[in-house]
Amino acid sequence: MAELNQVLTDFYKSPEPNPDFASLLEKKLAARHNELLQFPQKVSLRQEKKVFWLNYPRSRSSALWMSIVGALVLLLAGAYTLARLKGYLPGFGFVSDAGKTYVLSQPVEVSRNGITIRVEKAVSEPTLFWVELAITGSLEEQDFSRAYTLLTNGEKTISTMGYQNRSADGDEQRTYSFPALQNGSVQVTLIIENLGGEDFSLPLVLRPLTRDELVPAQPENATPLQSKVSDGAFLSIDQIAYATDKTILQASLHFGAPNIWVMGQWQLQLTGSDGSIYPMVDITPTASYPADNSVRIYETNPFKGAEQLTFTLKMFTRQAEEDLPLMRDFSADGIGFSFDPGTGLQAGKSWSFDQTFKLADMSLHLIEARLDSPTTITFEFVPDGKVTGVMLYSPDPNLTAGAVGPQLPNGNLTASLTFKTIPSQSLEIRLANIYYTARGPFQISWQPQAAPIGLREPTATMEPTLTPRLTETPVSSNSIVTETRNLIQKFNEPLHHGPGWIHIQSETTTRQAPGQTFPPAFFRNDQWLEIDSAGNVTRSVWLDQDAEGRILQQSATIGNYTVNFTSGQAGFNGNSPYQFNLDEMGQGFGQPGTEVFRQDEPCEDGRRCIEIIGQQTFSQPVTNPGEAQSFWGAGQQVWIDAETGQTIEVQSFWLLEDGSKLINYTKKYQVVEKVESPPQEILNVLKNVVVP
Amino acid sequence: MATKPIVIDTKLIEKARRTPKAFAAIYWQYLNPVYRYVYRRLGNVHEAEDITSQVFVEALEGLIDGRYHEDGCFSAWLFTIAAHKLVDFYRLRQPMQLDDNHITEENLPAVVEANEDRRHLTKLLAELEEEKQELLRLRFSAGLSFAEIAALDGRNEASVKMAVYRCIDWLREHWEARDG
Structure with missing residues (x-):
């Protein structure tokens, strides 16, 4: 008989997934990824990478070490x-x-x-x-x-x-x-x-350490820079070091109590009194700083010493927000309640409660529990003003999951617990995490010191510094794809002749999946791209607005430096100068396994259009989390003006089991035009960008 | 029996939020462990493929949506998703009997012997409580470290380690008893 170890290994390390399944799933994930990225986060900048591992002592001792003969x-x-x-x-x-x-x-x-x-x-x-x-x-x-x-x-x-x-x-x-x-x-x-x-x-x-290796910080007795305190939270600038070519800042968040964390990525924006946006490039080193997301180090420009500046805390969230989303862990506090679900339960059963919990300066009023499924109980709370979510926990060994539920239309909060089977005896339920917001804005006014001698003036313009490249056009052996791309290039080519500006306006409608909050169901996008005499894009402004004209996101790029005015992020995006290319036929059209169809039909406005459809099917239907319907394929369809080659509309879809298409998003191009100059407001946006 | 936890490039997770290629790299790193773990719970290829698909789609959406936090344990997070998907699945059906060997005439003698061993092993495993079987699946099919299982289970690492070793000791004792 074989060794147990070998049999265990063989048993648990098999089987391998079918290669065809693995390959198809990879493609499906890539298609889903592209869909999710359709709402563009224009700024693609360094974000915090505070992933770390903790080391655990092992019994094995090291036999190897060398003695040092040092000086x-x-x-x-x-x-x-x-x-x-x-x-x-x-x-x-x-x-x-x-x-x-x-x-x-x-x-x-x-x-x-x-x-x-x-x-x-x-x-x-x-x-x-x-x-x-x-x-x-x-x-x-x-x-x-x-x-x-x-x-x-x-x-x-x-x-x-x-x-x-x-x-x-x-x-x-x-x-x-x-x-x-x-x-x-x-x-x-x-x-x-x-x-x-x-x-x-x-x-x-x-x-x-020698003195010349260090950028000296300002004296310790300098006035501390601190924002207002809101719900115990505040922002501070802890350290500032002035060099001839840069200023280094250390900023941190404080919460006034332990076990509190920021929910999401935060960023500082630095603005001048004239509205100019200064670079704030995140250079927080790894390992030497806490992994709790509370400290950041930024590099910005040197200053003359007369500037009146403001730091503003921004969350890297989808909309401009001044509040700070926080989570406090109360699991060690043992706050909770007992609950006896009884026996003979059926989905839909509910229980009434009238119990209020005080958690620091917050309160929650438990009013009801419901059996939403044979194994999941959902609890409903009336929150006080700032609580936005609740996570429950039970020490019962049958517990398999806990979830922060959606907020109900009446503003009440829900939290669910899922069990292997609902216990028949009394349950201990504890309030584990409370999610809440500290009201902003969190701002600090600051007048910097003058940089040491040799100050380099910041500039508001910058030439591209990298070698221009051709905009990549995916290669395909499919003749329909190749012919259509040639037609698209016929439209793009005259737009490359600069100098000038290209203005593109589009409207995107997105099907809202269950629980989806982003992207919104509708948004309008305006892009203004400056083209130089070589046909390369040198500067651009990006603006997303909702149906009421409210700004969802605005960013500007000069050369390869980008500032997102909404999130406050800024930095170099690594892009080379590129040429404008309005081609919505993505890489998927040229991939093996993609079926491509072409049909001629009029567009909505009566123009003669070509409709190109690219789709992939899977070996079996797939159901995404929260989706009622399974789908067995995904694809994209693009409408192109048959005469000019202009892309008119693009849709992404799933193929449902009944053969119909479920449209996930539709993007319609309203305007694609070339002009001599943009509106003054666009130039003003660019003028406010201070390039490092 | 050695098991090797996956060490994931921290930059890769960040990149995976933005590029399908980077997510694909994570996918290929975790596909086998996730699939094996799910398969060992379900015993059926088609259903294992279905659940594996759901796990990765949810992980992708969670990454982009910010539901995974950088200071978390990625493996534990991913296998929590898998465990939840399996719980959902169990609501609808019971797992089938595990029987997955494909036998060809060429390897028949070796397979017969291996099947005897495997049958004995599955019989022994079936005598273990579900919680212990789950520990072994997480450790050996999913390849999670003790620390990762601890993060997933909300227990401490030492107790996870001890529980796994006790399971193996018990298996060894009964395995050898059969030999004797």
Whole structure:
């Protein structure tokens, strides 16, 4: 009889999914992804990447470490004091006491069995020891390695936090944080255990930080910059460092109580009194800052010292909002109630309650519970003004899920609990998380100091700096696709002749899936693109409005620098200069397995149009979460003016089991025109963008 | 029995919100574990494919919609979705008997022996409580680490580890008893 281990492995590691299924599902996901991205987030910028892992001690001890023969005496002799000097250390963040900060003396590299580890940076300061390393070689996809520090006295400490970024070719950048080293330690061994099956040992020698490595922060006794306090929450600017070519800021959010988190990504916007928008590029380093999303470091321009500026907290949400969405974890507080559902339950049964819960300065009034399905009970609460959601929990072992339910039309909140089977005995139910908003705006007025000598003037214009490229046109072997794309290019080509401006206006209608809040059912989009004499787009303004003309999103791009006026995000988007290309036939039309049909029919306004349909079908119907109907295929249909080649309309659809199409969104082009200049308001928007 | 937890590139998750290609990379990393885990709960290829599809569609929508937070544990989040999908599925039907070996004449002797072992194993597994079977599926089919299972289950890592080891000890004891 085979070994148990082998039989267990064979049993649990099989079967593999059918390759055809796997491939089709990938395509289906890509199609769904494209649908979801149809409402454009114009700014594609760096967002916080605070994913981290925690390391857990293992019983296995490392047998490998190397003693260091360091130049300790020489190093100490060369040190000098930077008493209580604070400042920004590039790549690491702000250090609170430069005199007690040590950095790597020289890079250290170790290779074994085709894997090379190179330590480029290390920082030891009073609160932590941080190291950054590059790993090249034949790394496995899956990683079991652990990192330790080993001091000369034999003290071995495992890392508390780590980050890794792996490139497409498999190389990695990693950072590790450890508890602070013993006071004054300048030699330490970094041990990486079980990386690709090998143990690595890297002797690191540290030296004192020198003054010229630091961008000094403003004096500690400067007036603290702080917003108003709302529901316990406030924004503060904790550190500011002035260099000749940039200003570095550290901002943080405070909540006045523990166990509170911001729900979503936040961003700071910096505006001048004349409405100008200053760059705020997020440069928060990984690993050396808390992973709780509460601290950010930004780089902005140098200043003259006379500017009257305002920081405004923005959420990277779909609409301009001034409030701060927060979640407070009350699960350790044991607030809750007992509930006996009884026996012989049937879906639809309800129970009445009249119980009020006080949670810090918030309150919730429980009024009803309903059995929504044989295993799910939904509870209904009347909230106070600022509570927006409730998550419940039960220690009952039958519990399988808890969910924050939708808000009811009368403003009441719901929360559901799902059980394997509804227990017949009394249940303990606890209020775990409360979601609420702190009322904004959160703003700070600020007059910066003048930058040190050599101030570089910010500019409001910028030429593209990257090599122009041709706009990519997907290649297809399908003759219908090729012919149609040629017709589309006939429309696009005259628009490339600059200089001038292209104005595009479209209206998009989206089917609202259950629970969908974004994109909205309807929005109008206006794009203004400036074309240079070479036909490249150099500047653009993007505006989304709802049916009542309210701005949903506005952004502007100059060269490859973009500011989203709605979310406050700003930064370089990595795009090369490109040519305008109105082609709604996506990559899917040229993919293997896509069926393409063409039919000639008049458009809505009577023009002679070509309708191109591209669709893929699946091996079996699929039902998306919350959807009542299954679909067995997805596709896109595009209407193009048969004479001019102008795209008139595009729809995405699902093929339902009964053979009908379910239209998910429709985008109609109202205007595509070339003009000499845009309205003054568009030029004003661009004028307000201060390019770094 | 070694199991290797997936380490996902943190940048990849961020990219996956914006590009189908990046999400596809995550998809290919997790497809086998998710499929195996679902299959071991259902015992039916077609239904496993259906649930696997639903899991990834919901994960995609959740990522774009911001329902996954960067400081979370991606594996635990993904397998929570899978567990919920299975719970929904169980409302409608009971799982079929596991029997998935495809036998050809060429490998018949080896398969007969393997099938005897597997039948014995499935019989032993059936004697374990559902909670313990689920732990083994999460550990060995899904390939989750103890920490990830702990995050998913809301337990502490040490208790998960101990529970898994106890299951294996129990299996080994009864497996060897059959040998003896």
